[in-house]
Amino acid sequence: MTISTRRKRFNRLIKRAKGFWGDYKQNKKGLFGLGLLFFFVLFALFGPMLSDNHPVMDWDVGGRRVPPAWFKYLPGFQYLVPNLDPIDDVGFGDSDELSAWDIETNFEDSFTVTHSTEGYERGSGPGSILISLDSEAIEPSAANIKISKTFSWDYSNPPKRFRTNLNFKAEGVEGTSLNIRLVLVDAKRVEYVLWQRDIISDTIWSYPEYKVDSYSIKVKMIFPDGVFADPAHIIFNGTGEYEFYFMASFDNIDTESTVTTHLYVDDLNIELRGTSYGLLGTDQWGRDVYSQLAHGAKTSLFVGLLTAFISVSIGLIVGLFAGFSGGLVDEVSMRFADMLLVIPFLPLLLILIAILGQSVLNIILVISLLGWMGFSRVVRSQVLSLKERTFIEAARAAGGSTIHITIKHILPNVMGLVYVSLATNVPAAITAEASLSFLGLGDPSIMSWGQMLHDIVYYSAIKELYWVIPPGLCIALLAVSFVMMGFSLDEILNPRLRRR
Amino acid sequence: MSLKRYILKRTLYSIVLLFFALTLNFIIFRMAPGNPIQIVASGVRLKPEMVERLIELWGLNEPLHVQYIRYLKSTLTWDFGYSYNSLEPVGREIMERLPNTLLLMGVSLFFAIVFGTVFGVYAAYKRGSLFDLTTVTVSLFSYALPTFWMGLLMIYVGGYLFGMFPLAGTMSRPPPLDPIMRIFDLAWHLFLPGLTLFLFQYGGWLLMMRSTLLEALHEDYITTARAKGVAERGVLFKHAFRNAMLPLVTNIALQIPGLLNGAILTETVFSWRGLGLYTWSAIQFTDYPVLQAVFYIFALVTIVCNLIVDIVYGYIDPRIQY
Numbered sequence: 001m002t003i004s005t006r007r008k009r010f011n012r013l014i015k016r017a018k019g020f021w022g023d024y025k026q027n028k029k030g031l032f033g034l035g036l037l038f039f040f041v042l043f044a045l046f047g048p049m050l051s052d053n054h055p056v057m058d059w060d061v062g063g064r065r066v067p068p069a070w071f072k073y074l075p076g077f078q079y080l081v082p083n084l085d086p087i088d089d090v091g092f093g094d095s096d097e098l099s100a101w102d103i104e105t106n107f108e109d110s111f112t113v114t115h116s117t118e119g120y121e122r123g124s125g126p127g128s129i130l131i132s133l134d135s136e137a138i139e140p141s142a143a144n145i146k147i148s149k150t151f152s153w154d155y156s157n158p159p160k161r162f163r164t165n166l167n168f169k170a171e172g173v174e175g176t177s178l179n180i181r182l183v184l185v186d187a188k189r190v191e192y193v194l195w196q197r198d199i200i201s202d203t204i205w206s207y208p209e210y211k212v213d214s215y216s217i218k219v220k221m222i223f224p225d226g227v228f229a230d231p232a233h234i235i236f237n238g239t240g241e242y243e244f245y246f247m248a249s250f251d252n253i254d255t256e257s258t259v260t261t262h263l264y265v266d267d268l269n270i271e272l273r274g275t276s277y278g279l280l281g282t283d284q285w286g287r288d289v290y291s292q293l294a295h296g297a298k299t300s301l302f303v304g305l306l307t308a309f310i311s312v313s314i315g316l317i318v319g320l321f322a323g324f325s326g327g328l329v330d331e332v333s334m335r336f337a338d339m340l341l342v343i344p345f346l347p348l349l350l351i352l353i354a355i356l357g358q359s360v361l362n363i364i365l366v367i368s369l370l371g372w373m374g375f376s377r378v379v380r381s382q383v384l385s386l387k388e389r390t391f392i393e394a395a396r397a398a399g400g401s402t403i404h405i406t407i408k409h410i411l412p413n414v415m416g417l418v419y420v421s422l423a424t425n426v427p428a429a430i431t432a433e434a435s436l437s438f439l440g441l442g443d444p445s446i447m448s449w450g451q452m453l454h455d456i457v458y459y460s461a462i463k464e465l466y467w468v469i470p471p472g473l474c475i476a477l478l479a480v481s482f483v484m485m486g487f488s489l490d491e492i493l494n495p496r497l498r499r500r
Numbered sequence: 501m502s503l504k505r506y507i508l509k510r511t512l513y514s515i516v517l518l519f520f521a522l523t524l525n526f527i528i529f530r531m532a533p534g535n536p537i538q539i540v541a542s543g544v545r546l547k548p549e550m551v552e553r554l555i556e557l558w559g560l561n562e563p564l565h566v567q568y569i570r571y572l573k574s575t576l577t578w579d580f581g582y583s584y585n586s587l588e589p590v591g592r593e594i595m596e597r598l599p600n601t602l603l604l605m606g607v608s609l610f611f612a613i614v615f616g617t618v619f620g621v622y623a624a625y626k627r628g629s630l631f632d633l634t635t636v637t638v639s640l641f642s643y644a645l646p647t648f649w650m651g652l653l654m655i656y657v658g659g660y661l662f663g664m665f666p667l668a669g670t671m672s673r674p675p676p677l678d679p680i681m682r683i684f685d686l687a688w689h690l691f692l693p694g695l696t697l698f699l700f701q702y703g704g705w706l707l708m709m710r711s712t713l714l715e716a717l718h719e720d721y722i723t724t725a726r727a728k729g730v731a732e733r734g735v736l737f738k739h740a741f742r743n744a745m746l747p748l749v750t751n752i753a754l755q756i757p758g759l760l761n762g763a764i765l766t767e768t769v770f771s772w773r774g775l776g777l778y779t780w781s782a783i784q785f786t787d788y789p790v791l792q793a794v795f796y797i798f799a800l801v802t803i804v805c806n807l808i809v810d811i812v813y814g815y816i817d818p819r820i821q822y
Contacts, residue, residue: 342799343521343798343802344795344798345761346765347779347794350779351528351791351795355533435646435648453649457648462655465656472646472652472653479644
């Protein structure tokens, strides 16, 4: 092929595409569908970037099952509190961080509080507070030290949950009895000892964990209501200055001994999980609903497009083959398609996925292997009618082989059908995947819109509209966009339907 | 070929289809991981002789073709074995649930056809008007809305917001003793799932009816009728609608598999005690005999509906080639 013919052909292609676009532009439905699809593609590509939260793995990014942050502007939702970290994760990376804390002790001479470069590596990096107690310098047998920080709470309503952290290491505690505790003081100066421990022997850094969690039974049991208490509700009972402190009390200090006691303190923080979060709130486990929606868009588009592509390809190949070769091939393939058509789709899909395993690739494969039949019949009948046309006869008379005729003459004439079928197969695949996930047979490692709706039913959260509306609406809108595009393609490519 | 031969041919073909479905059903569950003994006796250690007895009881030691023939025989005699979960005969459990599913499907299908046809005809007749635009848009959305989501919204609006309808179930517990009250109670429970399944189908019916009628209105015989001076109403009902009825009849059969999908989802959302919910719970328990039976029944329903439509078609369409 010379370059000039290639260019000619390319120009013709461009011209045809322009002509098609000119027709398509006239079609309001089609433009609406295309615009909607464009929006969803953008959302699937860039939506996940707007949120750092993993849709499945990141639990407790906000309070559990809380509405979006913007709900507070709605009447009746003024009580909503956002997430707050009044005392941010303190790694004590340098001595400046130490100076932000108030240190109080009853025997200043015996304690030295310094910054240590040692710290728990797996926590927030090196660096910690080092409290050293020189036992010789002490007069009485008891001494204590308090490291505190105050913060203001400006909301009249409590947060959903609070957690505090602490990591420590003790050296040379033999001969003393050491008690360490974490205390929260509310605006009315009521002290709540949330966690305490007697240290009787040397310890090492422990795995960083929340020492205090208002959801844990241990903390709830501090309060009179026991397991029914909501510590966040009890402690954060009004606006004002709150204080959070760590206290170490030494008792029965053996003044004869020459051992110096070292206590390293690291990762001291408090985080408040609010009663509202982000753009779309959180789910049962405090996961970000917005992030789930954005990742779900990716899943839905991926599953929908790939499935439609595979099933339409299969349908096209089977239809072309059956239509053009006729005879036994035609009979067998069409009967086979008939048989698959009478088998109820969803039960078969459910059973196959239950047997093959719940992975997204299995879902795509099974849906596309069950979705080609209708299209193959359409293609076949089109091929049958094309076969009788004179231009095919002419091509055959000119000595064109079956493959040549099929590719060069038949295929271009059924491409219109292919586009329409693609547009109608995508929403079908999206809905099928959503139904599957909704019934609990989706891929558990990735988030999809059907999975979100499944969670809603599973945790009976039908009343949480901020969580119920987005996924369903997205499925519907995405499906509508493809259906509309399918309609308009049909109208453009099928002259019978043109408005007269 | 006479009509009789046509019907005979269709019937034979349906039997072949049924046979195919049965075979597929057998193969799928042979492929399934885990053998029945592992599933039934999960967590229990059985003595080897007990395992052997169970294997004999289920005929798992026999060659595959013997198992296959026995499976065909028992399925055709409505003997589906025992549920792994409830250990009740599956046939009996299905017969308890089948009427509920048929009720749900039948009622919603009936109303969907009636409303879809009426509005579809009117929309096609008034093509381009505001009525046409709104009905098409509404039905497009109801067509595209996921069934289960629609169900959730129904529960929210009808059940929570207004508190008019029950949130789940098929009957009050305990069911009312008076038979008339019983029917009312059933209807009360049926309303929301029925409405959901109705909306699921309504859009599709309307759009199909509208497009078939539009196509029929562009045929030459319509022009002829108009030229003859037939009143517009007569053109619409006597000429266009009659011919558009044929695809409508075929579509009933084509809709049945889709309707079954919708029924499974709707029943799951509303805990409607039908075959859909039964399927769903069977999947949760990997209850293979139940799945096998339900699968067979769904295929049977589809094939029988197809057959009926084929036969009806043979009677009403004079153009059909026997």
